[in-house]
Amino acid sequence: MATTGNFQLLCLENPLLDIQGVGDEALLQKYGLKANDAILAGPQHMPLYEDLLQNYDAKLIAGGAAQNTARGVQYILPPNSVVYIGCVGKDKYADILKEAVRKAGLRVEYRYDDEQPTGRCGVVITGHNRSMCTDLAAANCYKLDHLKQPDVWAVVESATVFYVGGYHLTVCVPAIMALCEEAASKDKTFILSLSAPFIPQFFKDQLDQTAPYWDYVIGNEAEAESYAASHNLGSASVSDVAKHLAALPKANPKRPRVAVITQGTGPTVVATASGADGGTPTIKEFPVHAIAEDQINDTNGAGDAFAGGFVAGVVDGKPLETCVDMGQWLAKLSIQELGPSYPFPKQAY
Numbered sequence: 608m609a610t611t612g613n614f615q616l617l618c619l620e621n622p623l624l625d626i627q628g629v630g631d632e633a634l635l636q637k638y639g640l641k642a643n644d645a646i647l648a649g650p651q652h653m654p655l656y657e658d659l660l661q662n663y664d665a666k667l668i669a670g671g672a673a674q675n676t677a678r679g680v681q682y683i684l685p686p687n688s689v690v691y692i693g694c695v696g697k698d699k700y701a702d703i704l705k706e707a708v709r710k711a712g713l714r715v716e717y718r719y720d721d722e723q724p725t726g727r728c729g730v731v732i733t734g735h736n737r738s739m740c741t742d743l744a745a746a747n748c749y750k751l752d753h754l755k756q757p758d759v760w761a762v763v764e765s766a767t768v769f770y771v772g773g774y775h776l777t778v779c780v781p782a783i784m785a786l787c788e789e790a791a792s793k794d795k796t797f798i799l800s801l802s803a804p805f806i807p808q809f810f811k812d813q814l815d816q817t818a819p820y821w822d823y824v825i826g827n828e829a830e831a832e833s834y835a836a837s838h839n840l841g842s843a844s845v846s847d848v849a850k851h852l853a854a855l856p857k858a859n860p861k862r863p864r865v866a867v868i869t870q871g872t873g874p875t876v877v878a879t880a881s882g883a884d885g886g887t888p889t890i891k892e893f894p895v896h897a898i899a900e901d902q903i904n905d906t907n908g909a910g911d912a913f914a915g916g917f918v919a920g921v922v923d924g925k926p927l928e929t930c931v932d933m934g935q936w937l938a939k940l941s942i943q944e945l946g947p948s949y950p951f952p953k954q955a956y
């Protein structure tokens with residue numbers, strides 16, 4: 608591995624500050640939240656954030672799914688390997704995010720919105736479940752113009768791998784498509800995370816528009832199920848969905864697609880297309896790294912951490928088996944921390 612990076616990896620999504628507290632059934636009911644879910648906030652959810660801070664001893668933690676993944680990749684790779692892009696407000700929440708990414712050695716190229724505050728994600732922990740309710744605010748104001756600014760586009764051009772959180776499909780599809788085209792036309796690697804069940808469910812068209820460009824697509828079992836439902840795959844199993852994703856038509860025929868589906872404590876399922884036209888994908892399963900129940904702090908960010916470890920392996924040119932192992936390793940470290948965080952001092956893979 609090189610000793611310093613060249614910002615090979617560029618990540619795009621929604622920078623958010625997590626307001627995370629241990630809640631209860633009553634809190635979930637009050638705001639109509641499911642125990643384990645991720646949703647966009649409506650007007651009825653706006654008091655949740657103060658409620659968490661006032662009544663549930665909530666903590667402010669750097670979040671935003673792909674920003675967590677970006678910190679995770681940088682945790683593993685040499686300094687100056689990862690740059691992250693998204694939109695924040697001009698406020699103290701953005702300062703907290705900047706301090707967190709500075710400590711993680713992550714370079715950010717934020718767009719600063721003049722009007723909207725930095726986005727917030729209310730995270731209600733109950734047992735090993737987490738319910739997330741996001742008020743995107745400034746994160747919803749990302750613009751293609753920012754990506755196309757000469758100084759920012761230069762960063763895009765020098766990157767060789769792109770990681771886009773599917774959550775950004777609710778925000779700025781043109782920016783995602785610009786990265787898709789850049790990857791396909793120059794044979795760079797494009798990775799998409801499905802992010803949450805509501806993305807394949809309510810943002811199906813936007814998701815499908817990006818599908819031909821996926822070299823890797825990463826999701827979990829709930830997202831696979833939602834994808835199957837919105838794409839009329841009937842009662843497809845997780846491996847059926849993985850195979851379906853791997854075999855979808857591809858813009859860049861030089862790289863066979865890989866679909867990776869995590870299943871919490873169940874094995875990680877990986878489908879690899881046999882050729883550029885999909886062919887019949889091969890399936891492999893990888894058991895997760897076991898962890899004692901009492902070592903789990905909370906599972907918020909476990910999926911982002913998995914993606915972080917996996918993508919670090921991809922950027923570093925590791926074999927697929929090693930990439931999966933790196934993902935499972937980082938997820939195991941992250942669930943022992945509060946929120947989507949990684950242990951310091953750093954542990955080495």
Ligand code: 26A
Pocket residue numbers: 620621623624625645646647669670671672673675728739740741743772774775777907908909910911947
């Ligand atoms: C558009 N939405 C809903 C979101 C998010 C999100 N990140 C980006 N966009 N909703 C929740 N998150 C983040 O997911 C992480 C855990 O996987 C939270 O900020 C949290 O850090």
